[in-house]
Amino acid sequence: MTRPPTLTGTEPPAALRGPEFDVKRSVDLLFKGVEAFMALLLVAMVVMVLGNVILRYGFDTGISASEELSRTAFVWLTFIGAVVATREGTHLGVDSLLRRLSRKGQLAMVFVSETIVLICCVLMFQGTWLQHAVNASTASLITGMPVIWLFGILYVTSAGMIVLILHKLWRIATGQASDKDIFGASHDHPEGDAL
Secondary structure: OOOOOOOOOOOOOHHHOOHHHHHHHHHHHHHHHHHHHHHHHHHHHHHHHHHHHHHHHHHOOOOHHHHHHHHHHHHHHHHHHHHHHHHHOOOOOOOOOHHHOOHHHHHHHHHHHHHHHHHHHHHHHHHHHHHHHHHHHOEOOOOOOEOHHHHOHHHHHHHHHHHHHHHHHHHHHOOOOOHHHHHHHHHHOOOOOOO
16 A cells, blocks of 8 residues: 655655554654753853853853863763764764675675674673662762763663664664665765765
8 A cells, every 4th residue: 555645745644654653753753852952961061161261261260060060961972972873874984895795795794783883882781780889889079979970871872772773683684774774874975975
């Protein structure tokens, strides 16, 4: 059964929507929230660093905690960004060999690559878990907050990437992989042109 086009061309009519459509919409909405949170982290970093610079050079004072908190925000921004980049397929990669392989060869290479990344994510989660008690009982020097607030983001990053990688591996294993699953964001540029 073919789906009739809608005004926007992206959303099927309500009668034809299935549970997979609702899941995709929910995940899209979740990632919009994640991107908004990343923007808030970036704004907080700018305000803390700029405010501290103005206070130091203009008024010969400063807020000690702003340096540590902006560093924590930067770490969170980086690691949350890794999850978003995994979803969008924008991590750095060299695909010159991959593009020369047959479709089956491409799928096999991506499957092996994603499996290696999956193992690294599992190890990252496990390492964070093993260090949790130490990080939860160690206070940072300036703010006194437990350093698990800094290192705990690895739970979010590794768990998010594990879910996304398992989904991609499932798509490859069931024959549903698209060019975006294989080449990531560069699938729009067949010759690998710079974006």
